[in-house]
Amino acid sequence: MPVQPSRPLEPKQRAIVVGASSGLGAALVSTLAQKGVLVAAVARRREQLEAVCTPFENARPYVHDVTNYEEVPALFQQIVSDLDGLDLIIYCAGIQPAVALDEYDFQKDRAMMETNVIGAMAWLNEAALRFHRAQRGHIVGISSIAGDRGRAAFPGYHTSKAALSTFLESLRNRLAKRGVTVTTIKPGFVDTVLLENAPKTFWVVSPDDAAQRIVAAIEKREQTVYVIGRWRWVMLIIRHVPSFIFRRTSI
Amino acid sequence: MQDKQYNVDELGMPQLSVALSKELKRFDGRLEDVPAWGGASSGMGWVFRPINTDQLAEVFAIAHKTDLSIGLRGGGNSYGDAAYNSNGIVLDLCRFNRVLDWNPETGVIRAEPGLTIHQLWEYTVEDGWWPPVATGTAKTTLGGCAAMNVHGKNAFKVGPIGDHILEFDLMLPSGEIITCRRNENSDIFFAAIGGFGMLGCFTSITLQMKRVYSGLLDVVALASTDLSVMFEQFRALLPTSDYLVGWVDGVASGNGLGRGQIHKANYLEKGVDPYPEQSLRVDNQNLGDTIFGIVPRSIIWQGMRLFTNNYGLRAANLGKYAVSYATSGSKIRQPHAQFHFLLDYVPNWKKSYGGGGLIQYQPFIPRDSAENAFKTILRTTQRHDLPTYLGVLKRHRPDAFLMTHGLDGFSLALDFRITQANRQRIVRMVRELDEIVLDAGGRFYPAKDSTLRPSVATAYLGADTIARFRELKQRYDPDSVLQTNLWRRVFMTP
Numbered sequence A: 001m002p003v004q005p006s007r008p009l010e011p012k013q014r015a016i017v018v019g020a021s022s023g024l025g026a027a028l029v030s031t032l033a034q035k036g037v038l039v040a041a042v043a044r045r046r047e048q049l050e051a052v053c054t055p056f057e058n059a060r061p062y063v064h065d066v067t068n069y070e071e072v073p074a075l076f077q078q079i080v081s082d083l084d085g086l087d088l089i090i091y092c093a094g095i096q097p098a099v100a101l102d103e104y105d106f107q108k109d110r111a112m113m114e115t116n117v118i119g120a121m122a123w124l125n126e127a128a129l130r131f132h133r134a135q136r137g138h139i140v141g142i143s144s145i146a147g148d149r150g151r152a153a154f155p156g157y158h159t160s161k162a163a164l165s166t167f168l169e170s171l172r173n174r175l176a177k178r179g180v181t182v183t184t185i186k187p188g189f190v191d192t193v194l195l196e197n198a199p200k201t202f203w204v205v206s207p208d209d210a211a212q213r214i215v216a217a218i219e220k221r222e223q224t225v226y227v228i229g230r231w232r233w234v235m236l237i238i239r240h241v242p243s244f245i246f247r248r249t250s251i
Numbered sequence B: 001m002q003d004k005q006y007n008v009d010e011l012g013m014p015q016l017s018v019a020l021s022k023e024l025k026r027f028d029g030r031l032e033d034v035p036a037w038g039g040a041s042s043g044m045g046w047v048f049r050p051i052n053t054d055q056l057a058e059v060f061a062i063a064h065k066t067d068l069s070i071g072l073r074g075g076g077n078s079y080g081d082a083a084y085n086s087n088g089i090v091l092d093l094c095r096f097n098r099v100l101d102w103n104p105e106t107g108v109i110r111a112e113p114g115l116t117i118h119q120l121w122e123y124t125v126e127d128g129w130w131p132p133v134a135t136g137t138a139k140t141t142l143g144g145c146a147a148m149n150v151h152g153k154n155a156f157k158v159g160p161i162g163d164h165i166l167e168f169d170l171m172l173p174s175g176e177i178i179t180c181r182r183n184e185n186s187d188i189f190f191a192a193i194g195g196f197g198m199l200g201c202f203t204s205i206t207l208q209m210k211r212v213y214s215g216l217l218d219v220v221a222l223a224s225t226d227l228s229v230m231f232e233q234f235r236a237l238l239p240t241s242d243y244l245v246g247w248v249d250g251v252a253s254g255n256g257l258g259r260g261q262i263h264k265a266n267y268l269e270k271g272v273d274p275y276p277e278q279s280l281r282v283d284n285q286n287l288g289d290t291i292f293g294i295v296p297r298s299i300i301w302q303g304m305r306l307f308t309n310n311y312g313l314r315a316a317n318l319g320k321y322a323v324s325y326a327t328s329g330s331k332i333r334q335p336h337a338q339f340h341f342l343l344d345y346v347p348n349w350k351k352s353y354g355g356g357g358l359i360q361y362q363p364f365i366p367r368d369s370a371e372n373a374f375k376t377i378l379r380t381t382q383r384h385d386l387p388t389y390l391g392v393l394k395r396h397r398p399d400a401f402l403m404t405h406g407l408d409g410f411s412l413a414l415d416f417r418i419t420q421a422n423r424q425r426i427v428r429m430v431r432e433l434d435e436i437v438l439d440a441g442g443r444f445y446p447a448k449d450s451t452l453r454p455s456v457a458t459a460y461l462g463a464d465t466i467a468r469f470r471e472l473k474q475r476y477d478p479d480s481v482l483q484t485n486l487w488r489r490v491f492m493t494p
Helices: A023-034 A046-053 A071-085 A106-134 A155-178 A193-197 A205-220 A232-237 B019-025 B053-066 B116-129 B142-148 B188-190 B227-239 B296-308 B310-326 B335-341 B349-353 B367-383 B424-438 B453-461 B463-476 B485-491
Strands: A014-018 A036-041 A059-063 A090-091 A137-144 A182-186 A224-227 B031-035 B042-048 B070-073 B089-092 B099-103 B108-111 B165-171 B176-183 B203-208 B214-222 B245-247 B260-267 B333-336 B358-361 B364-366 B392-397 B409-417
Touching: A014 A023, A014 A071, A014 A106, A023 A036, A023 A046, A023 A090, A023 A205, A023 B453, A036 A071, A046 A059, A059 A071, A059 B260, A071 A106, A071 B019, A090 A106, A090 A205, A106 A155, A106 B031, A106 B042, A137 A155, A137 A205, A155 A182, A182 A205, A205 A224, A224 A232, A224 B463, B053 B070, B053 B089, B053 B165, B053 B203, B070 B142, B099 B116, B108 B116, B116 B142, B116 B335, B142 B203, B165 B188, B176 B188, B176 B203, B188 B463, B203 B349, B214 B227, B214 B310, B214 B335, B227 B245, B227 B260, B227 B367, B227 B392, B260 B310, B296 B310, B296 B349, B333 B335, B358 B424, B364 B367, B367 B409, B367 B424, B424 B453, B453 B463, B453 B485
Parallel strands: A014 A036, A014 A090, A036 A059, A090 A137, A137 A182, A182 A224, B042 B089, B070 B089
Antiparallel strands: B031 B042, B099 B108, B108 B203, B165 B176, B165 B203, B214 B260, B214 B333, B245 B260, B245 B392, B358 B409, B364 B409, B392 B409
């Protein structure tokens, strides 16, 4: 039984935000909820999550750890039933533990892959099946400019974001024919906890600003979006720097 | 939203049945987005298409096991959300469609619920029997017709289809099958017919067909210069008509408000048709593939797009009215199928309304207040600049079914085109129309509905009737297994 049975002529937008307890995810929940979207906010940390949802009548918290893959189909089903359908899913969960330049830590790399990639596959596959059948819907993954090139600083993080970007690209190529939009968001530096471990930052945007830009891009059904936009041109150059030069730089 | 806290156990983990979701994974292939016939809404569910009672019982067992609800679906011709069940099972009965028994002497047929009206008339017509009640499309199923207690253009004379159902078998959500007649399990007989699939699933329906002595009808078309004239014509013609239906031009205003055309049809008496065995042949009933001998009917809807806007509509209606005026009084002999199934005449005509689809609003209003109420309704739609694209006037009679829409009065079916931009305006307008209908003592019809609010349903049905229906549902479907979006929207919302 849905929380509010839907009315045929008064459809509400329904969205899931995974990784919603802080940072960009929390800002996305607020931005969407303010626009009247029914939002299911999914995250591990219950107290933060509740604080994010409390101001809004139309945001609903669901406590879940994205690495608990077994649970995803059941929770997805529960949410879709509560919202009486689904139009949009944003996968926003991501971690970036501190890694020293001479540190090669399997556990950290594995944790990043599990949260940033495998969790995304668990959630987005559920939505993809549904949207494929419905021939509509919108999948959004928060990847990163870090996925565009493997830098020296964070091997595991770069790998996880590159994998996520490629996964999203494949979904897009599968689902575009079915009328489903897949948007890859590539933020630069957003002022969240992830930034604590970044050595040097610039062009930093606040989570709220980033969320506004992302929601605007979603509404325009864009495919790949850099936040902020000028990163597109920077990354275009960086992607084309030959390896024999790249490995000698400190980028 | 109430109940904001998601259920979690002491460890903070959601209380989900992972086993249950694994069970559901088996049915991934069955996920379908099931549309409203009007195309303005849809709901995604797991679609099962059983072919017999064993498979039907299996689906009920799956519902119990997975804790999913079941929405029953026949031909899927309900305009709104009466035949889909989002996030639950949709039991599509189209393959459960055998004729179980047919007696060409008495005209009594017993069939499974998925049999369409098309399949039904094709089966019986050459023996000289026609469905007692025929919907505007032949794609409806017997089960759907019974669940909605549909009516035809002869509703004033023969009532809804329920008045011709002699008996039915109903599978309850427990899997038990009960037989219902007027004098056996009569409370369910009068509640399941017109109970929009909320008490059980028909597994067989026994119907008394109508004897006809020709495959043709005498049809007379008359122009009506305004709605008052149309009402007068109805009153004058009803006693001598077998069928009577009026087309109302929704854009005509002022002195021409509600102008249009009526069609009166009569059966041919025994002996009038010299070659009944010819005219009753299926081949001679069916619509051809082309009009004027050359234009394929399958492409007409594309041309109709030109007229599905307020300006094109004005032009089309004016042209249609002018032709009806010029030819008023003309008589033709028309096969039953061509007269009845107007909605099938142009395949896919609803596509001409564009991606947003259409809804229908069909109020039923008592005899004496109908004319004024319909005039007020037409004026209201014009004031909102949302004129109806198709208006159809019919006469009805009361019946004994619990959740009935029937009454001693008239109905006016109004089609509205839906677009992204006009949804909110339509909703606001319908709220006004609801008031007009309720003030006039009117009723509504779930098969056509997309907008009914719980308070309006209570007002027209009466709290006692709804309580009585709930009591039956509680008795025969205690776990509320049978649900549709319409049921949740109108009867499960405070």
